[in-house]
Amino acid sequence: MNSSHPAPAFPVDLIEAGRVAAEAAEAAGDLLRARMAGPLDVHLKGTGVDVVTDLDLACEELILERIGGAFPGHLVISEEAGAVGAGDSGFTWLVDPLDGTNNVAIGMPVCAVGLALCEGPLPVLGVVHEPVSRRTWRAVRGEGAVGPDGTRLRLPDQPRPGRADKPVLAWIQGHDVGSDDAVAVPLKAMLERRGGRLLQLWAPLVAWVMLARGDIDGIVGYRPELIDLPAGALLAQEAGAELRALDGGPYRPSIELPPAERGFVAARPELLGRLLHTAEAALDPAAGVPVSR
Incomplete structure (x- = not known):
């Protein structure tokens, strides 16, 4: 992605943008809920095992119409349609119309709809x-x-009973990560x-919400996919989670990050150091295995 971004041509009311995004996501959710139990038209994406369904495309069309109508000067990047719009305003929307397609395709309704608005390369609004x-x-x-009832979403002060020493974690990986990957x-x-x-939900946005709650x-x-990273990461950060790169360095969920630099640890603040130590122990530089690969 081009690293030069024009300055925003006009300010965006993030409250209004959040309302539009939430209404678009909820309308897509209504469509998903009504149709996910019925027969789906499922196709493989590329040469891997990832799939796309007619539901993905229908939800994407709905969201793109609403976002495009409300913000005609914004670039929109959606999972199936790719880049849509002129994109000369300095603002970019990322749209995942159905996060968890593979789950829905096998009858397991673990899924979410996600939208993020980025100013330049960084997210300023996330909706799940x-x-x-x-x-x-x-x-x-x-x-x-904020949560569904409009109240502030904050991580609890203490971990849940029994989890101080045995935390419950989620694992997220990109579609290109193989079963024999030397890092994974x-x-x-x-x-x-x-x-x-260790949960592997195959719906990253669901995992991000679970961390934020x-x-x-x-x-x-x-090597997570870009399309749902900014919305989920912003939600967790604003709820009190801390993020670091796998090597312990600073981490910003920029839309310009290449796959090799998207690896991260996100956690309750008191757990972050332990997880980074675990990552360091697993990815021993002395063994010649790089943290970002």
């Missing part, structure tokens, strides 16, 4: 909607995160040995 529960979460950079295999194994449970204690991501 869960169709099954009909709940929506949103965050504005520097202004906090040892890192996942170490996380499983040192944690209480305090349902899980941390997330480790390796």
Whole structure:
């Protein structure tokens, strides 16, 4: 992605943008909920095991029409359609119309709809909607995160009982990560040995919401897909989670990050150091395995 971004041509009312995004995500959620139990038209994407359904495309069309109508000068990058719009305003929307397509395709309704608005390369607004529960979460950079009832979303002060020593974690990886990947295999194994449970939901936005609510204690991501990263990361950060790169350095969920630099650790503040130590132990530089690969 081009690293030069024009200055925004006009300010954006993030409250209004959040309303438009939430309404678009919820309308897509209504469509998903009504049709996900029925027969789906499923196709493979590329040469891998990832799939796309007619539901993805229908939800995407709905969201693109609403975002494009409300913000005609903004670039929109959507999972299936790619880049849409002129993009000369300095603002970019990222749209995941159905995060968890593979789950829905096999009859497991673990999924979400996600939108992020970025000013330049960084997210300033994130919206995540869960169709099954009909709940929506949103965050504005520097202004906090709110839950479905409009109350401030904050991580609990203490981990849930029994999880101080055995945290519940989620694992996120990109579609191009193979089963024999020299980084993913040892890192996942170490996380499983040192944690209480390691979830792989195949719906990253659901994992981000779970972290923001305090349902899980941390997330480790390796070469994650870009389309849902900014919305989820902003939501978790504004709820009180801390993020670092896999090597412990600063981490900003920029839309310009290439896959090799998107690896991260996100966690409750008191757990972050332990997870980074675990990542360091699993990815021993002396063994010649780079942290960012």
